[in-house]
Amino acid sequence: MYARAAAATVAALIGAGTLVLPTASATAGTPTASRAAHHDRPLVVAHRGASAYAPENTFAAIDKARDMGFRWVENDVQRTKDGELVIMHDDTLKRTTNVEEVFPDRAPWKVGDFTAAEIRQLDAGSWFSPKFAGQRVPTLEQYMRRVSRNHQSLVFEFKKPELYPGIEKQGLRVLRDTGWLDRHHVKSKLVVQSFSADSVKTVHALRPDVKTGFLGTPTAAQLPAYAEFADQINSTHTAISADYVDAIHAQKGPHGKPLEIFTWTVNDAASAVRAAEFGVNGIITNTPDVVRKALRKG
Template sequence: MYARAAAAATAALLGAGALVLPTAPAAARTPAAPAAGDHDRPLVVAHRGASAYAPENTLAAIDKARDMGFRWVENDVQRTKDGELVIMHDDNLKRTTNVEEVFPGRSPWKVKDFTAAEIAKLDAGSWFSPKYAGERVPTLAQYMRRVSRNHQKLVFEFKKPELYPGIEKQGLRVLRETGWLDKHHVKSKLVIQSFSADSVKTVHKLRPDVKTGFLGTPSIADLPAYAEFSDQINSTHTSISTAYVAAIHAFKGPHGKPLEIFTWTVNDAANARRAASFGVDGIITNTPDVVRKALRDH
């Protein structure tokens, strides 16, 4: 689904020589600062919440992003042994919880080997700072209710979906049950992404109205195929260039709008300015305040 003009633009970009790129593999809170995220260009997305300042993928992290004035947050979703969806980046619990202490005989401490009740017992904050001792791993339903309460928007990632058959349908069900698949949310508050093209295709098939993103850096020659099911190509900032971003923008995605690109994970001013100079649509960052300041001072 892309215009002939887009193809011509891409050909022009490639005319001087091929561009070679890699193939992707509830406590009381401070009142929120005025949200500026929708006025930033590129958009600034708080990666796993404001994860430089609070433990990643916790309610505290998205509350911190809210308090800093950021509407857009990003998360990671995996599934427990008994089928609950939880917010966790790694496929094991070791790095960001005290699972080794609580369940010493359960190595390698994979998310899929623990029940939701067991995971709910874990401390997901002390590893980051004593200030956050007792912070818990939220379920997806808990997380979505907090994002709603914070009036935030979400880049939702199915993490390692190959480990969890059917997770896309299940995740969409939770989003529907928490009010996130109505017209208002779908239009402007939600992107679902994955490193798995098959997972993104599945989301698009199940809910073609939902905005989707593929995590990776496909070759320009492959972009027409991705444009059939993905609205965004979300690439690591070290793998892109002005020409690549222009090539992405030359194609139209499944909703008839130009493909977008959110780049990650940009945590310093120099790389924020560099990514912005390429023309990216969004920057995903652990330090959203640093990136926003860099963009506004540029």
């Protein structure tokens, strides 16, 4: 695939952060017992906290993950109109808050159209269950301090960074100010990821010591180019195969270690076992207890 013209095309795709599905050869493999035996049990990461059991990206969700015994959580970071970083998956507040009731005339309720003070007024829990009424949208600083208090580790995602120029530098500053860029945290407690290759490259350029992940499924032939700036290739579980995971592990990332893969979003036992047999390094899930139970049986 990598003739000169193809190489130029791939370089352009990486620069634009385009997601490319794997080639047929990357998806053809099936799991084998010998392959599974050569990999440790995958790390289980609570997606937006234990989001099957508490409202996503809230204190309740990460506290629930803690109470269930899960050390790793994942979040999403966006920016308000007045420049505050907040924990929110969608670029609109509509799905996970009562913003339509509080600000009925502000459609389409984009995160970037509201100040931090306005977002603090919103209920981010009632949509999930009345028992979570009064949960708030955390700021990134508040969230990092809560994760620290819980003795948890973090897969930190810059969500839609193209909407927020400079968010990588700002986010890293908050991580630094909350103690998350010291040697201990960088070495074993933090991964920064994004669907944007440009964003991942920016993080790597600003802090080459920080472990980074690219969210997507580049072709096997493209992996060496991604390995220049990403330590992980984090693909949806429906797009991977044993051969593709092997192709990821065959590459060395920017820190001289084999590339890793944290696959998402795996919420049932059969898919968890399948991903583990492929040899993935981590499984990101809304139902961490289901995945943990499946892996212990597998």
